Amino acid sequence: MELRHLTYFITVAEELHFGRAAARLQMTQPPLSKQIQQLEDEMGVVLFKRNKRHVELTTAGELFLSEARKVLSQLNQAIDTAQRAQRGEFGQLVIGFVGSASYDILPAFIREYRRMYPDVSVILHELSTPDQILALIGRRIDIGLLHPPVSNSLIEAEPVKKGVAALSLPKNHPLASKKEITMEDLRDQSFIVVSREIWPGLYDEFLSLFQNESFSPKIVQEATEYQMVVGLVSAGIGIGVVPATAEKLFNLEVVYREISEHPMPAVLSMAHLKKNNNPAMKQFIRLSRQIIRKPDEE
Numbered sequence: 001m002e003l004r005h006l007t008y009f010i011t012v013a014e015e016l017h018f019g020r021a022a023a024r025l026q027m028t029q030p031p032l033s034k035q036i037q038q039l040e041d042e043m044g045v046v047l048f049k050r051n052k053r054h055v056e057l058t059t060a061g062e063l064f065l066s067e068a069r070k071v072l073s074q075l076n077q078a079i080d081t082a083q084r085a086q087r088g089e090f091g092q093l094v095i096g097f098v099g100s101a102s103y104d105i106l107p108a109f110i111r112e113y114r115r116m117y118p119d120v121s122v123i124l125h126e127l128s129t130p131d132q133i134l135a136l137i138g139r140r141i142d143i144g145l146l147h148p149p150v151s152n153s154l155i156e157a158e159p160v161k162k163g164v165a166a167l168s169l170p171k172n173h174p175l176a177s178k179k180e181i182t183m184e185d186l187r188d189q190s191f192i193v194v195s196r197e198i199w200p201g202l203y204d205e206f207l208s209l210f211q212n213e214s215f216s217p218k219i220v221q222e223a224t225e226y227q228m229v230v231g232l233v234s235a236g237i238g239i240g241v242v243p244a245t246a247e248k249l250f251n252l253e254v255v256y257r258e259i260s261e262h263p264m265p266a267v268l269s270m271a272h273l274k275k276n277n278n279p280a281m282k283q284f285i286r287l288s289r290q291i292i293r294k295p296d297e298e
Contacts, residue, residue, distance in 0.1 A: 001039065001043075003072075003075070004035075005039045006068045006071060008032060009047065009065070010069060012032070017055060018032055018033055018036075046061075047060060086279055088120070088279035088282055089117055089120070091279065092122075092280065093120055093121070093123070094143075095122065095123070095124050095142065095145065096135055096144045096145065098129060098132075098145060098268075099225045102126070103245045103249065104245045104268060105145070105268060105291075109287070110122065110124075113288075116283075125141060127144075130197060132145075132146045133150065136154075136271060136272065136276075137152070137155070142272060143272055143285070145269070145270055146269055147200070147202065148267050155271050156272060156274050157269045158271075159269050159270075163268070164258070165205070165206070167239050167242075168240035169233065169254065169255055170253060171254065176257070179257070180258055180260040181257050181260060183213055186239075189218065190218050191238050192219075192220065192221045192222075192232045193223070194226050194242075198223075198225070201265070201267055202264065205265060209264070220237065221237060226240075226242040226246055230254055234253035240254075244266065270285065270288060272285065
């Protein structure tokens with residue numbers, strides 16, 4: 001039995017007329033009659049009572065019609081599911097992200113993606129950049145929102161947010177009263193930074209500020225994420241180096257200031273394994289690129 005036999009049978013059962021059924025199927029009547037006869041012979045069941053003037057379903061035919069419709073409906077649903085999955089409209093997407101992304105571009109990405117693709121299951125994991133790279137290679141996540149640079153040749157990465165970094169200070173710090181801070185103000189200060197292993201770009205940018213200075217920065221603590229930096233700053237341990245979006249943490253014990261004429265880039269990148277063919281991932285990348293091109297997103 002082939003699926004076309006079910007289609008032929010259902011059409012004849014709905015029309016109860018071989019001529020009209022053949023017209024619907026865009027075929028001639030003799031081949032259609034032959035196909036129905038073959039179906040009955042294969043099943044060993046008479047599906048239709050028919051003569052030259054009248055066609056009707058037998059009891060067996062009526063019961064078979066109900067089941068045949070269910071089979072075709074399930075098949076069509078399965079085909080639709082497969083097609084939607086291929087288009088990235090169905091399935092699962094696992095996203096890794098650094099903590100700073102949750103106060104930046106991640107909410108906009110997820111909000112729009114869930115609106116466009118509500119049937120895709122989105123799973124989020126907060127991971128450091130090194131852990132995301134390992135998870136991408138191990139196919140435990142599809143997308144990584146992380147700190148560049150990414151040097152692994154198996155991974156493709158692109159910037160999705162180009163922001164700036166700022167200094168975070170305890171609100172009672174002597175420099176907190178200044179609107180802008182100069183490099184000379186930083187002499188003899190203690191600093192808390194995200195470790196180079198976690199955020200090499202920002203770490204190196206910070207050190208580069210002191211290349212032409214007569215002093216080097218005194219780094220007293222390295223952290224694994226910038227939320228930890230803000231916490232240590234509020235405890236009075238030193239001045240933090242964080243993305244400007246850290247201000248959204250609403251820590252009332254901390255203020256944020258820029259270094260006069262010395263902007264520090266704080267870049268967030270989106271990465272994926274080059275060999276990952278998950279259609280849902282491809283749609284996320286496409287949609288994310290559309291979002292970051294909108295001028296109001298900056």
